[in-house]
C-alpha cells in the first residue's frame with residue numbers, strides 16, 4: 001500500500017471533517033478502540049443538571065483535540081499520524097457531550113512538539129492557538145480552550161501564553177508533565193511560571209508518554225501499562241518536583257490543574273511528608289518551606305479517578321474545592337462523568353456543584369449560567 005497516498009487522503013479527510021474552523025476531535029496517543037459511532041437518532045441526551053432547583057452548568061476541564069494543520073507541520077519530525085486519528089464532525093462531539101451532560105468542554109492539545117526547533121515550534125503553536133481561538137469564539141457557549149506553548153523555549157512560551165490570553169481569549173495553557181525529559185521544576189522554566197502567575201493563567205498538566213523517561217522497558221507486556229501506570233507516575237513525579245524543588249514556593253500564585261486526579265500523589269503523599277525526616281541528608285533544609293502535603297491543597301485536580309470512593313478520598317486529601325470535572329474525551333475512561341460526582345458520598349451539594357462546574361468556571365474567569 002502506498003502509505004503516502006493513505007496519509008494524504010487521511011489529512012484531506014481531516015480537513016474536510018474539521019470544517020471551516022479547522023479543528024478535529026481525535027484520539028491522542030492511545031491505540032485501541034473507542035466507540036465514536038452515534039446511534040441512529042443520536043445518543044440519548046442527558047437531562048439538564050439541576051441541584052436543589054438550580055440549573056448547574058457543567059464544565060469538562062480535560063478534553064482533547066488536535067489541529068490538522070499543526071499535524072501537517074510536524075509530520076516530518078514528530079509522526080503526527082499518531083495524533084490525527086478518527087476525526088469527527090462537530091455535531092458528533094456535541095452529541096457525545098450532550099449524552100454525558102457536559103455543557104462546556106475546555107479543549108487542550110497534548111504537546112507533541114517539544115522536540116521541534118524554535119521556528120517550527122512557533123509555527124505549530126501559532127496555528128494551534130489561532131485555530132482554537134477562532135473555534136472557541138464561534139462556539140463560546142460550549143467550548144473554551146487552553147493555549148499551546150512551546151515550553152522547550154521558556155521565553156517563547158511565556159510570550160505565547162501572554163498573547164493567547166490577552167488577545168486570543170484562551171484561558172491558560174496545557175503543558176506536559178515533562179518537557180523533552182526535563183522536569184517542570186528546572187529553573188530554566190521559571191520565566192514561564194512567572195508569566196503564568198502574573199497572568200493568573202490556569203496551567204493544565206497532562207502526562208507525556210514514557211519514551212523520554214527511560215522507564216519504557218518496564219512498561220512492556222500485557223495491560224496497557226504505558227497509560228495505566230506511566231501516566232499517573234509522570235504526573236506524580238512532575239508535581240513532586242514542583243513541590244520539592246521549591247517551584248511552588250517561588251510562585252505561590254500559580255493555578256495548576258493536574259490530570260487524572262494528580263496521579264498517585266494525593267493517595268500517597270504521607271510518605272513524601274516523612275521522607276525528609278527519615279533521610280534528611282537527601283533533603284535541602286527549608287525546601288520546601290512547608291510540609292509537602294500542604295502543597296497538595298494549593299493545586300487543582302480533575303475528577304478522573306473512576307470510583308466514588310477514590311473521588312471521596314481525593315477530596316479528603318486535597319479538599320473538594322480543588323477538584324474539577326474531567327472526561328479525557330475522546331478516550332472512554334469515564335462514561336458517566338456527571339454521575340461519578342453525584343454518586344460520591346461525603347460531599348455537600350455545594351461541593352458537588354463546585355466540582356461539576358463552579359470551580360472550573362471561577363478558575364477560567366467564565367461566568368456560570370447557574371440560576
Ligand SMILES: [Zn+2]
Nearest residue numbers: 062064206328
Ligand atoms: Zn488525557
